[in-house]
Amino acid sequence: MEERLRTMEERLQSKSSTEEQLQRENEALKTTVEMMQAKLESLQSIKEARQVAFSASLSASGSGHTGPFSSVESALIYRKVSANFGNGYNSETGIFTAPLKGVYYFRFYAHCHTGNKMAVSLYKNDKVQCSVFSERPWTNGNASNGIVLILEKGDQIYTKLWDESWVYDDPASYTSFGGFLLFPL
Structure with a gap:
């Protein structure tokens, strides 16, 4: 039983660690998407100004x-x-x-x-x-x-x-x- 409990704790810690890593990656992706949207808007306004x-x-x-x-x-x-x-x-x-x-x-x-x-x-x-x-x-x-x-x-x-x-x-x-x-x- 103790061994099962230990295994479950390890799995939970692993999942918790994976979840934290996924959250960090998700935040990085959100930041990248926001930067890309801003760049796209900037390029669109430059294109319009060049017409x-x-x-x-x-x-x-x-x-x-x-x-x-x-x-x-x-x-x-x-x-x-x-x-x-x-x-x-x-x-x-x-x-x-x-x-x-x-x-x-x-x-x-x-x-x-x-x-x-x-x-x-x-x-x-x-x-x-x-x-x-x-x-x-x-x-x-x-x-x-x-x-x-x-x-x-x-x-x-x-x-x-x-x-x-x-x-x-x-x-x-x-x-x-x-x-x-x-x-x-």
């Missing part, structure tokens, strides 16, 4: 020209926004503000009618990066340009007419501006 792209054309409705102005002080405002992932483009100011540091691609198109000077430049923080120009074409004129830029969070990109020039737009969206994040840095 940056916009495309807009000058006229929201109707047709007509913008310009000419003797002195151009502000950005062209593209009001017909077809995409604005990441909300970097502001259709009230015409300015794209980089939501995160990265390498971006921008492109813009401009259209003019016969005999009118058309000239537009793309700016990064008030510095010209590239331009298009057509000096009074004999037929309607179109021009486009694009550029890859490294931007810091908060950098601003926009286009401006040159003095004494103009662009035309209608529902076909001849004059437009867009860009997207290639990859974050």
Whole structure:
């Protein structure tokens, strides 16, 4: 009987020890799962933040020209926004503000009618990066340009007419501006 009792005590101690070990392993697994969930949520928010792209054309409705102005002080405002992932483009100011540091691609198109000077430049923080120009074409004129830029969070990109020039737009969206994040840095 004593031997049976001793054997039972040993089994109980062994089971108790095994139970304690399982509880420790269970707590470690809970901690690991919590850390993995936090990491997953972090990666999902980073992925969402990296979704940056916009495309807009000058006229929201109707047709007509913008310009000419003797002195151009502000950005062209593209009001017909077809995409604005990441909300970097502001259709009230015409300015794209980089939501995160990265390498971006921008492109813009401009259209003019016969005999009118058309000239537009793309700016990064008030510095010209590239331009298009057509000096009074004999037929309607179109021009486009694009550029890859490294931007810091908060950098601003926009286009401006040159003095004494103009662009035309209608529902076909001849004059437009867009860009997207290639990859974050």
